[in-house]
Amino acid sequence: MNEELQIKIKNNMNHDNFLSPLACLNKDAIRLHEEKEDIRPPYFHDTDRIIYSLAYTRYINKTQVFTNTLNDNVTRRSTHVQLVSKIARTIGRALGLNEDLIEAASLGHDIGHTPFGHAGEAILNEISLRVGEGYFNHNIQSVRKLEFIENKGNGLNLTMQVVDAIMCHNGELELECYRPKKKTFQDFLSEYSKTYYEKDANASLIPCTLEGCVVRISDIISYIGRDIEDALRLHIITKHDLPKDIMTTTGYTNKEIVNYFIRDVINNSFGKDYIKMSKEAFENLKKLKKFNYEHIYSKANSKETLNKWHDMMEKVFAKSLKDLKEENETSDIYIYFYKYMGDNYKKNTTKERVVIDYISGMTDRFFIASYEKALTDNK
DSSP states (O other), X not given: OOHHHHHHHHHHHOOGGGSOTTSOOXXXXXXXXXXXXXXXXXXXXXXXXXXXXXXXXXXXXXXXXOOSOOOTTSOBHHHHHHHHHHHHHHHHHHHTOOHHHHHHHHHHTTTTOOTTHHHHHHHHHHHHHHTTOOOOOHHHHHHHIIIIITTTTTOOOOBXXXXXXXXXXXXXXXXXXXXXXXXXXXXXXXXXXXXXXXXXXXXXOOOSSHHHHHHHHHHHHHHHHHHHHHHHHTTSSOGGGSOHHHHHHHOSSHHHHHHHHHHHHHHHHTTSSSEEOOHHHHHHHHHHHHHHIIIIIHHHSOHHHHXXXXXXXXXXXXXXXXXXXXXXXXXXXXXXXXXXXXXXXXXXXXXXXXXXXXXXXXXXXXXXXXXXXXXXXXX
């Protein structure tokens, strides 16, 4: 490819001139390690790096909400991130924002999720605190996976704007209005580090771009109605249980609910330096979320199941740590993880953190197989 043609192709792929003055431009992208970009704009390039990563491949067998169901129409983590991407890009395009940045952050935001979703996250957090490795949060682990574990521990060298949006995406913490918080790369790294040892640090994270704010609000929009439809499919709730006082406004189907919130966000954010819902829509969002917690999430897994998972994760952690400390090169943690990591990762990572990294990257299926093997090996 000659230089003249390369310049023309780069110009075709770079849409900075068509974006809102409030958008995060490609020319402003920052990487921790400087590198020469190819014909792809930096955030577009980040999307490629994420979807070709090993961690992205494992999305397909990770729980979203419902585990051990034979209904293949129920949402898995791989579907969820695509729904977030589509919703966020719809909002982003309407607002003239950078869709490449939005897509990369959307597709990478849940890559740090554990087996069994938020239930597994809570168990691994308990273990992490006990062994002195600080708090475990899936959004922080997503950053760790992409920047410190992938590529043999060398990371993918994504842009700061993308990893910041991933770190700050936490859809469990909704706000009526999101105002971007300006950051340097050092600010980002400082916030990232604090989340391990300051209890409230994760809850206070705010994205540094409007695009990151869009991803965060889209995460909530994507699962509110979808989880209701999945719960109906699994007969956890019936149509008679639905909160009619709210849904006469938002709509009853996921399609209607998504459309209601997308339109509201666009109407209240266009041309603004923030991403916002109307007061009415925000109240409806909180009420729907409360309904989901009381009628769906609290019933998705029984206490017996949660206790079983807790026991399983404790056993897999103990077995993996023992194998690592004893340098058992025939063990699963060596065969499937540790032998692929580079010297820098091995030198700078505690054995306990290695095991946390290993377990958090497992699919549900692989985790169950590891547990069963641990039981067999202990006999």
